[in-house]
Amino acid sequence: MRVHDLAEPYPFVTTDDDAMDAARMLAEQSLPALLVLGADGQPHAIVPGSQLIRQLLPAYVAEDPALACVVGERHDGELAERLAGLTVAEWAPRRLYPPPVVGPDARPMEVAALMARTHSPLVAVIERDGDQVMLLGTVTAARLMQHFIAAAGL
Amino acid sequence: MRVHDLAEPYPFVTTDDDAMDAARMLAEQSLPALLVLGADGQPHAIVPGSQLIRQLLPAYVAEDPALACVVGERHDGELAERLAGLTVAEWAPRRLYPPPVVGPDARPMEVAALMARTHSPLVAVIERDGDQVMLLGTVTAARLMQHFIAAAGL
Numbered sequence: 001m002r003v004h005d006l007a008e009p010y011p012f013v014t015t016d017d018d019a020m021d022a023a024r025m026l027a028e029q030s031l032p033a034l035l036v037l038g039a040d041g042q043p044h045a046i047v048p049g050s051q052l053i054r055q056l057l058p059a060y061v062a063e064d065p066a067l068a069c070v071v072g073e074r075h076d077g078e079l080a081e082r083l084a085g086l087t088v089a090e091w092a093p094r095r096l097y098p099p100p101v102v103g104p105d106a107r108p109m110e111v112a113a114l115m116a117r118t119h120s121p122l123v124a125v126i127e128r129d130g131d132q133v134m135l136l137g138t139v140t141a142a143r144l145m146q147h148f149i150a151a152a153g154l
Numbered sequence: 155m156r157v158h159d160l161a162e163p164y165p166f167v168t169t170d171d172d173a174m175d176a177a178r179m180l181a182e183q184s185l186p187a188l189l190v191l192g193a194d195g196q197p198h199a200i201v202p203g204s205q206l207i208r209q210l211l212p213a214y215v216a217e218d219p220a221l222a223c224v225v226g227e228r229h230d231g232e233l234a235e236r237l238a239g240l241t242v243a244e245w246a247p248r249r250l251y252p253p254p255v256v257g258p259d260a261r262p263m264e265v266a267a268l269m270a271r272t273h274s275p276l277v278a279v280i281e282r283d284g285d286q287v288m289l290l291g292t293v294t295a296a297r298l299m300q301h302f303i304a305a306a307g308l
């Protein structure tokens with residue numbers, strides 16, 4: 001069994017997309033993370049939902065949650081407004097959220113170890129053909145768990 | 155708006171449940187994390203899927219993913235077998251994954267800051283009544299995003 005057989009489709013956005021549209025997609029589809037591809041189709045970032053939320057918060061609140069209590073409620077609306085005019089790349093910088101990626105022939109255990117180490121909700125499965133990179137799909141923790149349970153014949 | 159109005163039901167297991175049953179629930183329902191309650195109904199742990207996977211791996215693989223390549227494929231079945239006879243509490247120790255919890259009157263921004271700081275896919279909303287603790291529901295990053303977008307009137 002190779003990871004290629006486990007990979008599943010996952011909704012994605014590209015770096016040039018509107019950040020607000022990306023936020024809406026995450027919200028409406030209840031995604032655990034945002035998968036961001038570059039214009040060349042190469043995975044650019046995988047951002048867990050909790051860290052997308054972090055990117056909305058004023059820096060002083062992200063650093064000290066206690067300060068959230070003293071911010072007026074009307075500010076809730078201002079958080080999403082901060083996304084207006086931003087691209088996905090500006091909202092979710094790659095250097096903070098480098099995407100864990102594997103090739104199609106990676107072993108499930110290798111993918112599991114990468115996921116565990118990066119604390120990422122998903123790992124991207126890609127295929128390289130010269131300079132071209134194609135996304136084959138992604139693997140979640142739930143998908144890996146399915147595989148390990150099935151492999152045990154339980 | 156208080157977090158009570160945002161909280162949604164989420165499947166949970168208890169500390170004494172069979173770890174294998176909990177793993178199956180995560181796999182079958184594609185959950186991003188396992189919500190574990192104590193026998194008293196109090197949140198005991200919230201474990202992201204990636205870290206449940208980590209708990210399945212041999213320690214030497216978790217510490218060095220490159221070693222996953224040299225482990226034979228037949229070992230995939232042994233990973234889930236490690237859960238046999240374990241309770242959820244033994245599989246997912248509380249000290250490693252203390253659950254982020256808030257009261258029903260917490261503000262959405264406070265919940266967002268807690269989620270961002272703990273990197274947790276969900277935050278538990280609880281109500282205390284003397285010594286009793288009742289789980290009211292949970293809030294995901296997608297749910298918070300919905301709220302902030304709605305609050306902005308976008």
